[in-house]
Amino acid sequence: MIDFWLIFRILVFPGFTFVLLLTLFCDWMERKIEARIQNRVGPMVAGPFGILQPLADFIKLLTKEDIQPRDAKKFIFKFAPLVAFSVMVFAMCFLPVDGASVLSVSGFNGDLIVILAFVTIANFLLFLSGWASSNPYGAIGSARVLTQFLGYDIPLFLVGLTPAFIAGSLSIAAIASAQTIPYIVLAPWAFVLFIISMQAELEKDPFDIPHAESEVVGGLETEYTGGKLAFLHLTRDVQIVFGAALVVELFLGGSSGPVFFGLPAFWYSLWFVLKLLAVVVITEYITCVFARLRLDQVLSANWKILLPSAVLSLILTVAMVTWVYPLVV
Amino acid sequence: MSKKTRIPPMLKRAVSHIFTKPVTTKYPFVKPTLPADFRGQQVFDINLCVSCGLCSRDCPAKAIEMVVIDGKRRPQFKLDSCIFCYQCAESCPRNAIKSSVFYELATTDKSSLVLKPQASVERRASPQ
């Protein structure tokens, strides 16, 4: 019996199927919000309010011809997008969606470090996939991915440790459950910095330099077609959901929230999804209201502003944890 | 980065637009209303035609060919070459060529874009 339950949790809820559906839904919502901010209607034909549009796009790409460039490094070209996708879905499994993570054993002390490492691995796989396509635009796009994530990984890690300091634990479940007062209230500066570095890590405006199509055409996706492109897109969408989910766990109290009746797991999942959607709205809003910066501007902003602020944030947090929070909590 | 105290205007505008109605025209579900003298597909009235051939001579795109129907020369419009400038209507001494607001001319069958002069030219049926 236990085995069936475990398989259900891995494959359906809150595992693979749930993550996939949530990703497609977030993709739809992003597009709809972007459209409304830009005074457009957005997807409207596939399904009610166009809600099936991301799925339709995904299926359409799967049916397209799959072309492999002659000079591509075939193995990496083929498998990097798939592996990147799997890594992201696997990383999602560590996040306690309905109060506990997918595998109860996986929620060990220190899983925060593991999933932040997964983000890095996924980005590195995306870099590999662009590099393997042997296309100058793909190469430039990949190089930009690498440059940018080298710059923003450190601030992300540093700021990501802030909640861990406050909670006194490196386990995501522990951090989430320790938030009787959400850390967005206790450490708003860290929240802002985390959103900014997440935005850069996820390559969204104003940091979407690797996707600057007026400069590098399709970036690392230039040579990809068909199913592989579909998985590259999906990986990106899962990354966005994952980033939002991480923000929810670290700063918004995870899946905690009032339970009214029935299954607590249902309410926990509901709160989690609602918070996640709120974060997606915020990131999409940021995407819409800024222009894309230049690579040198992004890098200098990173080294001159973001990195020092991240260090300061950490120092401030330690000070607060030592002297201020004991009085409040 | 320069320090500006004013808030970038886009921040506010973006929020306010979420709550306003989109401006998108929902074509093809909702068709736009066109001005009455829109230059769409030509309507040719064979009863007014005097077979002078001026329309064919003046057509900048050479889209009008004079063909013999019942022993008389009549214009045949090739809409795939037509640039819808309506010089033909202007050149016609008898006003036999008029404009219509019919504009959905996309088709997979090129031959359906040739308007054969008939007693009364119907609007081209939309392709099935």
Add this chain to the structure above:
Amino acid sequence: MPNSNVNIISVIESKLKDKVQIQPGQLGTAAIATTNGLHREVIQTLLDADEKTAITSITGLDLGANLGLLYHIRTSNAFVTIRAEVPRESPKIQTITDIMPGAVFHELEVADLFGIVFEGHPSPGHFVLSDNWPEGVYPLRKDVNPYDVKLNPSKDVITQPSDGKQVKIVLGPQHPALLEPEKFVVTVDGETVTRVDPRVGYVHRGIEKATESRTFLQDVYLVERICGICNSIHACSFVETVEKILKIEVPQRAKYLRVIALELNRLHSHLLTLGHAGLEIGYETLFQYFWRDREPIMDLIELTSGNRVYSSLMTVGGVRRDIKEEDIPKIKATLTDLRKKLPFYRQVYEDEPSLKMRMKNVGVLKREDAIKLSVVGPVARGSGYDIDVRKDEPYEAYGEIPFKEIVYTQGDTWARMNVRMDEVEESINIIEYAIDNLPPGPFRVKAPRVVPAGEAVNRVEAPRGELFYYVKSNGTAMPERVKVRTPTYANIPAFLKTAIGESIADVPSNFVSLDPCFSCTDR
């Protein structure tokens, strides 16, 4: 000492009286007949006399035994055509690119299309025609039938991505930053551009040649199709030139109606570019807003002319349809709506930090360089080089309509975009004034189809800058020669100049600030 109020003709007369022949006529303020070598002297005299002397175009002519060359030079208050002739057998003439760097492209074009060799040109070679064009066939000469030209087998031109130290990035012919095909090989050292090699001609359709086998009436629609965005201005310029040869005076009402059509065209063209610039710097929201506000203008063009894009309003002798009394409230309401939206955009350009980071100090073109490279339109006005044909040489009703000439002095992408933004407002003012003061009367006069022998030049201010037409008629219903110099053709040198030394990431936003239109460029 350069003086902008100097009478150019008297300067030429006093300095070169015994050498050149000054002929009054339809070729601008004056036509000056010169010979090989002497043309350089005249141009040098003009350059010394007026600081704003720049070249508009070079027209090639097939005169039978000789090939003709017309150098069209503009100064601050005059427009001069310098004639020169070279024998057909050995068509050689000295280059003027050393004293006038803006003439590089114009000489290349004449060399390609007429086979005239410019001795001393810095970078000779095919520019307009394709690389596999046969040697010794010059398409605009009268003895060449373009249908008989047999192209050489084409070779694959592979640009080596790197020659050791420097990397070459090929922008185009197909590239998302270029909406139309044209090739720019950008050599970069790290992220810095060190060299740009342009190659135009990918959309050369031979319209100048095609006009010679169509009637003047048909040519109005043909030249309208040189450019989709500024179509009215092309047709307008052409019919004005023909009217000059015919010596027809257009009715006053037609002049105002033409102004309305031209300004609607300018409005939608400027809004398009402003939005496109947003897209190039990854500001999609701004792009969507501009294009949303452009749509009502397209509807107005549809309302007044019967078609969204190609208005086909102009005809020799006037306009083809009158504005309807019942449409005027709608036109005014739409313009008022647009005017209300402008302060927001201006604020975005003033206050939005990420936009300013991408546009300020990008592609700075100094005033001296702008004049030297003979750039036109908003690019020139963004650099403090105040040329606007509507002011300098008013055509149609522009002389009677009050409006401001917009000049910014910074010379960067941001300034060029702000010129366009302010011109949007000026255009609204002009249209409103024209509608309010629309004179009664007929809107067209009957014009003969056969044009008497003669030649004329005409300049108008297209949305992208000064548009130049030269028409020569030989007394038949078809023109002998039509020459079009489009504003983008004159503005590309500005990009080549400003891109060098900048980051590769700034190339798209710098480039789009010229409002490039390659269909225009290639014709």
